[in-house]
Amino acid sequence: MNTQTTSDAQISSVAQSRSVLDVIDVTIRYGTKPAIQNVSLSIPQHRITAIIGPSGCGKSTLLRAFNRMNDFIPNVGMEGRILYLGSDIYAREVDPVEVRRRIGMVFQKPNPFPKSILQNVAWGPSINGFTGNLEDRVEQSLRRAALWEEVSDRLHESALALSGGQQQRLCIARALAMEPDVILMDEPCSALDPVSTARIEDLMFELKERYTIVIVTHNMQQAARVSSLTAFLENGSLVEYGETDQVFTRPRNQRTEEYVTGRFG
Amino acid sequence: MAKSPLAGAGTRKSRTKEELIRFVLFLCAFLSILTTLSIIAILAWEAYSFFREVRVFDFLSGTRWTPLLEPRSFGVLPLVAGTLQIVIGASLIAIPVGLASAIYLAEFASAGVRRVLKPVLEILAGIPTVVYGYFALTFVTPLIAAIFPQTQIFNAASASIVVGIMVLPMTASLCDDALRAVPESLRQGAFALGATQFEVTLRVVLPAALSGVMASFVLAASRAIGETMAVTLAAGATPKMTLNPLQSIQTMTAYIVQVSLGDTPVGTVEYQTIFAVAALLFAITLSMNIIAHRVLARFREVYE
Numbered sequence: 147m148n149t150q151t152t153s154d155a156q157i158s159s160v161a162q163s164r165s166v167l168d169v170i171d172v173t174i175r176y177g178t179k180p181a182i183q184n185v186s187l188s189i190p191q192h193r194i195t196a197i198i199g200p201s202g203c204g205k206s207t208l209l210r211a212f213n214r215m216n217d218f219i220p221n222v223g224m225e226g227r228i229l230y231l232g233s234d235i236y237a238r239e240v241d242p243v244e245v246r247r248r249i250g251m252v253f254q255k256p257n258p259f260p261k262s263i264l265q266n267v268a269w270g271p272s273i274n275g276f277t278g279n280l281e282d283r284v285e286q287s288l289r290r291a292a293l294w295e296e297v298s299d300r301l302h303e304s305a306l307a308l309s310g311g312q313q314q315r316l317c318i319a320r321a322l323a324m325e326p327d328v329i330l331m332d333e334p335c336s337a338l339d340p341v342s343t344a345r346i347e348d349l350m351f352e353l354k355e356r357y358t359i360v361i362v363t364h365n366m367q368q369a370a371r372v373s374s375l376t377a378f379l380e381n382g383s384l385v386e387y388g389e390t391d392q393v394f395t396r397p398r399n400q401r402t403e404e405y406v407t408g409r410f411g
Numbered sequence: 412m413a414k415s416p417l418a419g420a421g422t423r424k425s426r427t428k429e430e431l432i433r434f435v436l437f438l439c440a441f442l443s444i445l446t447t448l449s450i451i452a453i454l455a456w457e458a459y460s461f462f463r464e465v466r467v468f469d470f471l472s473g474t475r476w477t478p479l480l481e482p483r484s485f486g487v488l489p490l491v492a493g494t495l496q497i498v499i500g501a502s503l504i505a506i507p508v509g510l511a512s513a514i515y516l517a518e519f520a521s522a523g524v525r526r527v528l529k530p531v532l533e534i535l536a537g538i539p540t541v542v543y544g545y546f547a548l549t550f551v552t553p554l555i556a557a558i559f560p561q562t563q564i565f566n567a568a569s570a571s572i573v574v575g576i577m578v579l580p581m582t583a584s585l586c587d588d589a590l591r592a593v594p595e596s597l598r599q600g601a602f603a604l605g606a607t608q609f610e611v612t613l614r615v616v617l618p619a620a621l622s623g624v625m626a627s628f629v630l631a632a633s634r635a636i637g638e639t640m641a642v643t644l645a646a647g648a649t650p651k652m653t654l655n656p657l658q659s660i661q662t663m664t665a666y667i668v669q670v671s672l673g674d675t676p677v678g679t680v681e682y683q684t685i686f687a688v689a690a691l692l693f694a695i696t697l698s699m700n701i702i703a704h705r706v707l708a709r710f711r712e713v714y715e
Binding site: 260 | 599602618
């Protein structure tokens, strides 16, 4: 297929830094209906990679394949391989729980547990047998999520009392507390106001020093602002993947150009 | 005056019809309220007559209940103790098993298994209680007697077990509702932190559903308190303060049945005892139901 050959060429042009996730010819079906078709791409380390595309193009499905969250949806079938640092995360001997410890996720809608702020952040490490100083880990995670200043004097209050933007940063802190390698963000700002969105975007810039970030967004301005690489998906196929700057200013594919200039989507 | 352009030909007629329908519907609603209020009024009136003969304090603190025998004594505690014994015994069965079934149904069962199990639970809840009573007497009691030979024919243990089985479907169903009311996003969030199914269930879903789960326990206990047929058949008619579940006891409900079926003359203090007992029973179950619904209302607020 035409799309397939162009994306193969793009992988090599993109992979200047070490790749953390390698998606190799992945097809994902809900029942018999394909949601992702023959997608191949590589996610480089310590960069922000954006996945964009119109609603229903399969971008969330692809993202959720990276930490095996699709396992919870009945009748989902996958072909192809997804390698994390070279090993197949869908191999028979792999424990999906272990995959999710290393590849964290932030969801579209903030979903803090109905527990205290402290317990929310401490939850991940404590169920995974963390033996160090839990309070230090909580403080460090909240600082990295740029939330510490706002909540340090009320760590024992309910997380549900926080504003939407604070809750989303708490969810980021909760993911950071696991010290993951990769953070997957599924439209993390779509439920937030512009000010909170700007804070999360600033935060992503700081986080990419330590973490590899993959963000799914339907907001092209956001993709252009925060990411170094952009993948454009349409109808489950990868149309174009490259440096964000190139994808937005000199797209190689006609469909990409039409999408990023707002002619459809 | 000019006729309004909005006046239709049938407007007057249909308005009268609407009014009539509204009135009939109101009457139906009013009837059920009226019935409830009348029952409460009769309970209160008869109980009041009773308490003119017997001091409230003696009734509530007395430990001998012999209203039909000389020397008469009107201490209700033996009936309360009998009821409590049944409720505690039944809860020991219904709460752990009900919660475990609900956890299985809500968190572990596949959609197919769930489609079969949930209706089965509801059918179980529809079995007439007299069947449970008969089952206690003819099946459970001989079984207990085979293990403990000193077991009396009528005993609290047998009644507790069947009442526990009887309220089990309700407990499971209500707990299941509470667990399923926990948003899917919380489970996903927990899974994404590398939690196992068991950790997600025990450390996120169950705590989040706790108030709903507690409320269902209270409702189950309330149902066990009010349960009549099985305890009348299986637990006996011996008002007694005992902790031994192998002995015959009497619950508040069973006492009311006993007097209602007997030839106690209307208007006597013996007759009025059943209203005093019923008023107490009503007060207990009503307050438990109010507590449960308050807790549930607060639980729903958290997620909606």
